[in-house]
Amino acid sequence: xxxxxxxxxxxxxxxxxxxxxxxxxxxxxxxxxxxxxxxxxxxxxxxxxxxxxxxxxxxxxxxxxxxxxxxxxxxxxxxxxxxxxxxxxxxxxxxxxxxxxxxxxxxxxxxxxxxxxxxxxxxxxxxxxxxxxxxxxxxxxxxxxxxxxxxxxxxxxxxxxxxxxxxxxxxxxxxxxxxxxxxxxxxxxxxxxxxxxxxxxxxxxxxxxxxxxxxxxxxxxxxxxxxxxxxxxxxxxxxxxxxxxxxxxxxxxxxxxxxxxxxx
Amino acid sequence: xxxxxxxxxxxxxxxxxxxxxxxxxxxxxxxxxxxxxxxxxxxxxxxxxxxxxxxxxxxxxxxxxxxxxxxxxxxxxxxxxxxxxxxxxxxxxxxxxxxxxxxxxxxxxxxxxxxxxxxxxxxxxxxxxxxxxxxxxxxxxxxxxxxxxxxxxxxxxxxxxxxxxxxxxxxxxxxxxxxxxxxxxxxxxxxxxxxxxxxxxxxxxxxxxxxxxxxxxxxxxxxxxxxxxxxxxxxxxxxxxxxxxxxxxxxxxxxxxxxxxxxxxxxxxxxxxxxxxxxxxxxxxxxxxxxxxxxxxxxxxxxxxxxxxxxxxxxxxxxxxx
Numbered sequence: 001x002x003x004x005x006x007x008x009x010x011x012x013x014x015x016x017x018x019x020x021x022x023x024x025x026x027x028x029x030x031x032x033x034x035x036x037x038x039x040x041x042x043x044x045x046x047x048x049x050x051x052x053x054x055x056x057x058x059x060x061x062x063x064x065x066x067x068x069x070x071x072x073x074x075x076x077x078x079x080x081x082x083x084x085x086x087x088x089x090x091x092x093x094x095x096x097x098x099x100x101x102x103x104x105x106x107x108x109x110x111x112x113x114x115x116x117x118x119x120x121x122x123x124x125x126x127x128x129x130x131x132x133x134x135x136x137x138x139x140x141x142x143x144x145x146x147x148x149x150x151x152x153x154x155x156x157x158x159x160x161x162x163x164x165x166x167x168x169x170x171x172x173x174x175x176x177x178x179x180x181x182x183x184x185x186x187x188x189x190x191x192x193x194x195x196x197x198x199x200x201x202x203x204x205x206x207x208x209x210x211x212x213x214x215x216x217x218x219x220x221x222x223x224x225x226x227x228x229x230x231x232x233x234x235x236x237x238x239x240x241x242x243x244x245x246x247x248x249x250x251x252x253x254x255x256x257x258x259x260x261x262x263x264x
Numbered sequence: 265x266x267x268x269x270x271x272x273x274x275x276x277x278x279x280x281x282x283x284x285x286x287x288x289x290x291x292x293x294x295x296x297x298x299x300x301x302x303x304x305x306x307x308x309x310x311x312x313x314x315x316x317x318x319x320x321x322x323x324x325x326x327x328x329x330x331x332x333x334x335x336x337x338x339x340x341x342x343x344x345x346x347x348x349x350x351x352x353x354x355x356x357x358x359x360x361x362x363x364x365x366x367x368x369x370x371x372x373x374x375x376x377x378x379x380x381x382x383x384x385x386x387x388x389x390x391x392x393x394x395x396x397x398x399x400x401x402x403x404x405x406x407x408x409x410x411x412x413x414x415x416x417x418x419x420x421x422x423x424x425x426x427x428x429x430x431x432x433x434x435x436x437x438x439x440x441x442x443x444x445x446x447x448x449x450x451x452x453x454x455x456x457x458x459x460x461x462x463x464x465x466x467x468x469x470x471x472x473x474x475x476x477x478x479x480x481x482x483x484x485x486x487x488x489x490x491x492x493x494x495x496x497x498x499x500x501x502x503x504x505x506x507x508x509x510x511x512x513x514x515x516x517x518x519x520x521x522x523x524x525x526x527x528x529x530x531x532x533x534x535x536x537x538x539x540x541x542x543x544x545x546x547x548x549x550x551x552x553x554x555x556x557x558x559x560x561x562x563x564x565x566x567x568x569x570x571x572x573x574x575x576x577x578x579x580x581x582x583x584x585x586x
Contacts (some may be wrong), residue, residue: 154273201403249457249499249509250460253461257507257509260467
């Protein structure tokens with residue numbers, strides 16, 4: 001399982017304040033906590049706290065001062081992504097591109113040039129997908145373009161677009177079915193990722209919904225998630241799901257074994 | 265039509281384990297031996313590297329064996345009342361890479377020798393040969409816990425490979441390995457899950473993964489060899505794929521298993537259709553060894569000089585040396 005820590009995001013009030021006041025300690029706290037919890041990547045997102053590329057670079061460099069965990073560059077602006085790639089010390093995850101041709105033409109060459117991986121979100125200018133077919137169509141477009149541009153399967157992460165259960169209930173099942181179909185795109189298949197916390201947005205059972213949805217997605221073929229990695233039950237559930245699917249060799253201490261394997 | 269490239273990319277190399285310590289490193293060995301480090305399945309050079317050749321330890325006991333067949337006895341009976349002389353012969357005449365001293369005499373169901381006796385045997389072997397050493401207990405866990413402190417101490421700093429630990433008996437040996445800077449053999453009963461668990465327990469108790477060699481139990485040719493083979497194969501695939509608790513070198517205890525099966529020891533006069541037992545026995549041991557090498561074993565413990573010689577020649581071929 002590839003887990004991306006979601007917490008360094010300007011959407012959170014403490015991070016927003018950290019960006020505005022240039023307070024490194026809050027960002028570095030979350031960098032360390034999420035790394036200790038086993039994050040494979042740390043997502044860095046400014047949210048609405050700023051629109052200056054210098055602030056984005058400051059966030060990434062602030063993270064890299066205290067941990068060596070690779071960065072997930074969370075921005076929809078190709079110019080920001082390019083500047084961020086220049087300062088990332090380890091191969092980054094670009095989060096993200098859509099399926100629009102002009103976007104792919106800008107982002108994919110950057111991923112190739114900087115040895116980065118890329119999240120391809122299954123939407124385009126026409127909007128978010130409302131069914132399985134549209135997701136698979138857009139996913140296949142992104143996948144095909146990425147392979148064409150020279151990325152290998154293991155550097156492509158397809159995101160079927162998770163939507164809030166509370167408002168778009170039927171989309172959850174569509175996401176799961178889309179994941180199943182993504183696994184058929186190639187052998188080996190690309191990585192498949194979700195922005196997990198969307199599913200539980202505005203609900204009263206955030207952790208329960210995150211956990212169950214993650215396990216259901218893993219069962220369909222998901223192998224990556226942007227999520228609250230500090231939620232230990234969530235991570236343990238993902239590990240258990242993968243053991244049940246024989247992705248790891250069972251041992252009585254399988255949770256510990258998985259976590260040891262992730263230690264850098 | 266273009267033929268697709270089926271090469272695998274493995275993210276996680278198998279650990280290396282170094283056995284033996286020279287004077288500069290705090291021991292008295294003439295050289296060290298490093299095993300492991302593979303970045304691909306056994307000998308798939310088109311995919312990755314096998315940086316360290318598999319090695320062969322020859323087996324020496326602390327007492328003269330009473331149950332070794334004539335085919336073995338004729339090679340060792342002149343020296344087997346002294347583990348030092350026995351070890352020396354194995355190294356100098358038969359080309360053993362290491363010596364595996366098995367403390368069989370301490371078995372409570374046998375001669376029940378004490379810790380002093382065991383320690384003396386360790387010292388004799390260390391003094392008579394310069395190669396790195398494996399020290400293997402008698403197999404009775406309580407007795408092993410009793411004799412190992414003295415043995416470990418007598419070899420402190422020599423970076424020996426001590427064995428074995430199991431799921432329910434690892435604390436004493438792990439502590440000794442840490443105190444006296446040895447490595448450990450982690451045993452499991454032909455069980456891929458328990459093999460992993462023992463490694464988790466040992467690392468949890470303070471050893472590093474680089475201090476551990478996996479012993480998944482060995483079956484002789486015709487006696488469960490395919491079960492062990494498939495466990496070694498699955499385990500190695502997991503290790504190369506990123507499972508750090510299966511990314512250890514693997515040991516095969518060949519001689520002990522082979523030299524108790526009838527196909528290896530039955531005299532020709534009893535089963536004429538099986539042919540000359542003096543050839544058949546070593547061949548059975550060699551064939552078993554070859555299977556384990558192909559499965560990815562990094563250390564083999566063997567007995568018959570001819571089987572050792574031919575296995576080493578086979579390793580040369582696997583390593584592209586001949």
